[in-house]
Amino acid sequence: MEFKDYYETLGVKSGATDAEIKSAYRRLARKYHPDVSKEAGAEEKFKAVNEAYEALKDPTRRQAYDQLRAGGYRGGDEFRGPPPNWQRGTDFGEDGGADFSDFFESLFGGRGAGGRAGPRRGRDVHAQIAVDLTTAYHGGRQRIGLHDGGGERTLEVRIPAGIAPGQQIRLAGQGGAGAHGGPAGDLILEVGLRDDPRFRLEGRDVLTDLPVAPWEAALGATVTVPTLGGNVELRIPAGSDGGRKMRLRGRGWPGKTPGDQIVTLTVRVPKAATDAQRALYEQMAKEFDFDPRA
Structure with missing residues (x-):
């Protein structure tokens, strides 16, 4: 050999x-x-x-x-x-x-004198599973398809709440078949998170962008902010610039010490579609001695 x-x-x-x-x-x-x-x-x-x-x-x-x-x-x-x-x-x-x-x-392999191996446990099989951010946050169940010996089988996997990228889920007895009467191995799934259009995970903090109107940023306002645990109200201080970061404590990834949600303000400017709206912008240009590039 x-x-x-x-x-x-x-x-x-x-x-x-x-x-x-x-x-x-x-x-x-x-x-x-x-x-x-x-x-x-x-x-x-x-x-x-x-x-x-x-x-x-x-x-x-x-x-x-x-x-x-x-x-x-x-x-x-x-x-x-x-x-x-x-x-x-x-x-x-x-x-x-x-x-x-x-x-x-x-x-x-533990072969005896006759060359026959004793009972052997099947090998552990490693695979990856992609989970939605909301499912990983709340926990739930997800069906996965596996190719096994030329065929395909479907398993339902329980996703623990708050599981993080890179963590593993072990399914006992779902791995490689044992030999000579030995038990099957385990299936070990490494968890990855799918991209989410609203949220990004950074460590245990959840990041999100929050669009606000110019007058909300200038005058201050209380607005609704989505979080993985549900909507909350956020007070925006008057005079806030685009790019300002605000912290929602404990609204990040769950755990013994939950993370925070970091909200980044993005100021969205409405288009002037009518003469009256254009006049308002012209009036603002006259009233404010403001150069954003200064």
């Missing part, structure tokens, strides 16, 4: 930190996921990336693999199996999955 260089598969150095290995895995898993990638051979690359991460994410498995690799093996070398004194580290049978290479199985 062929020796596999798992560091090379993930594109990291052998001295990479656990965080660097995890980051490389997540990036490549997203790139080659069969539901996303259109590249030729993406499914095989996805499997290879998963296998490499399974070998390196566990400290004892990684240490055992590093000792074997230190013997001079490189990716593609002929490999006839681990030496007689091989210490595999953590057995893969309790937290691994099916569909790995013979090389991986020979190191971590």
